Amino acid sequence: MSFFERLKTAASVEWRAYTEHPFTNGLADGSLPQAAFRHYLVQDYLFLIEFARAYALAVYKSPSLADMREAAAGLSAILDVEMNLHVKLCADWGLSPADLEQVPPAAEMLAYTRYVLDAGMRGDLLALKVALAPCVIGYAEIATRLASRTHADAATNAYRIWIAEYAGVPYQEVAAKARAHLDHLADLYATPAREAELTAIFKEATRLEADFWEMAWREGQRVAELR
Known part of the structure; x- marks a missing residue:
């Protein structure tokens, strides 16, 4: 079993709550309230700004030039591709974009990004990549699952573009490379004594991902109740 698979197994409860959250199911069949998706997308734009900082930190934390290039590629994918979709x-x-940058950050967004940056500041590149993994690898897994649903790519599904972006080959390749690099770093630096610490980081980052969905889900419900 690979290092990433061991992390997922150890965090199976948190991983399921994240990857199978009702928010994601609403994307698949188009039933998600637009208010929920809008709140998510705007906050996710702010989230990506902070995640770009985390990848910049990964460049600094990299022990080799190859690691630096891998981190720089992740930074470019956020700044030059993913943010453009938003x-x-x-x-x-x-x-x-100027409007998006002026939106007040949600507490859930700040909690998640601050946790990732703190994990990177306190730890090494492996610890930072473990904290980043639920997002970059998890989105690929979620989108693949959603894309297999009957109405995922229907013209009437307002969220088909989002699903197609993360289920598409370019993003899937980004996630696969991130997973391979994580496993490579673990082979070099993850001693048995450290695995419990790294698993705790992964669990917390995954829990914070689920909180991000929940934040947007609650907003959708709040708006619906006001109508």
């Missing part, structure tokens, strides 16, 4: 989708609501 800008495109938010433009449909009349929101510009």
